[in-house]
Amino acid sequence: MYINFINATIYNKKMTRLLHLNIIFEKLFRRVLPYAKNPSSLLKKIFFEIFPFIILPYKIGNVSPAPCPAQNGIEGTCLTRNKCLKIGGTPHGNCGTNNRGVCCVNELSCGGATSARVTYFYSPGYPSFMQTTGNCQLTINQQNANICQLKIEFLTLELAPPSIDTNDFGTCSIDYLSLSDNRLPPLCGLNSGQHVYIDFNAASSYHPISIDTDGNTAYNRKWYMKITQIPCNSTERAPAGCLMYYNETSGTVSSFNYDTEAPTTGNAAWTRQINNLRYGICVKPQAGSCSITWRAASTDAISLSAQGNFLKIGADFFLFSIP
Numbered sequence: 001m002y003i004n005f006i007n008a009t010i011y012n013k014k015m016t017r018l019l020h021l022n023i024i025f026e027k028l029f030r031r032v033l034p035y036a037k038n039p040s041s042l043l044k045k046i047f048f049e050i051f052p053f054i055i056l057p058y059k060i061g062n063v064s065p066a067p068c069p070a071q072n073g074i075e076g077t078c079l080t081r082n083k084c085l086k087i088g089g090t091p092h093g094n095c096g097t098n099n100r101g102v103c104c105v106n107e108l109s110c111g112g113a114t115s116a117r118v119t120y121f122y123s124p125g126y127p128s129f130m131q132t133t134g135n136c137q138l139t140i141n142q143q144n145a146n147i148c149q150l151k152i153e154f155l156t157l158e159l160a161p162p163s164i165d166t167n168d169f170g171t172c173s174i175d176y177l178s179l180s181d182n183r184l185p186p187l188c189g190l191n192s193g194q195h196v197y198i199d200f201n202a203a204s205s206y207h208p209i210s211i212d213t214d215g216n217t218a219y220n221r222k223w224y225m226k227i228t229q230i231p232c233n234s235t236e237r238a239p240a241g242c243l244m245y246y247n248e249t250s251g252t253v254s255s256f257n258y259d260t261e262a263p264t265t266g267n268a269a270w271t272r273q274i275n276n277l278r279y280g281i282c283v284k285p286q287a288g289s290c291s292i293t294w295r296a297a298s299t300d301a302i303s304l305s306a307q308g309n310f311l312k313i314g315a316d317f318f319l320f321s322i323p
Helices: 002-035 039-050 081-086
Strands: 067-069 075-079 090-095 101-105 118-122 134-141 147-158 176-178 195-199 206-213 222-231 244-246 281-283 304-307 310-313 316-319
Touching: 075 081, 075 090, 075 118, 081 090, 081 101, 118 134, 134 222, 195 244, 206 222
Parallel strands: 244 281
Antiparallel strands: 067 075, 075 101, 090 101, 118 222, 134 206, 147 195, 147 222, 176 206, 304 310, 310 316
16 A cells, blocks of 8 residues: 555656646747747747746847937937936836847936936926925936036926016016026026036036925926036037037027016016026037028017128117127
8 A cells, every 4th residue: 555655646746747847838839829920930939938047149248328219209328227227217118239228218306316318307296287396406417527518408497487576677586497507597487498508517526406486476387307418529519608509400599488478477477588698509500501591580579680790679780790
């Protein structure tokens, strides 16, 4: 009886193993069936289903940190998945040679800090309007010593306009964006679609960007900015003295907080003009072009155009120069 019991146990173990093998091969068959029409793909799929721990040589190596398109039209940087997660980014699909990397997108809000090549800075609750007020700051850490500029694109920037009070007319005293640049006073109002180039602080390895909002004033506020670190030797670097830099063959230039309608919120009135603005707007010369034509973008009274070396505002002409 003892021997028969052992034989029965051995037989049951064999049956169990066979049953397990049948289940394994059934699962494998279901996974590789879609590849049956392509013998090469079929063999590769079977191989990696059986040996999932093997990494092919072409899958090993560095991933070049190049720009890559992510979903919703935003830009990411091609990195390894581990590096993307380490810097606080979010993977958006594969990129690079043989899809070795992931398109890493960095999106941060209040209190964030980043050294990524491209960072998106958004208001709390975006794309909805803010429900809170106060100070919101993002710290940009210099990625390396070869970073000289920041390009800040205001994809969406809606803050309370400048005040019309007698003591601070044209001043951003309700809401204001501070870019830590001595060429610019605090900015406010509607500035979606605008951009600025800021020199990276040579005396520091970080650059703060902050927005202050006043909770005592009701206003629909929100922002979404794209911040790009530009190397010193990059062709995308703006020339010295250029706060705005256009490298297209055509486009539209407008002042900060420009609009054709007077800003109002309820019974409150505001102004479009921001005080103490003095900055350069530059256009990159294009191959085969030898001049620039400026035209008024609309027929409203505060638009302007240029003829030769003269700037026309309404019925008056003013001398200006193009270096």
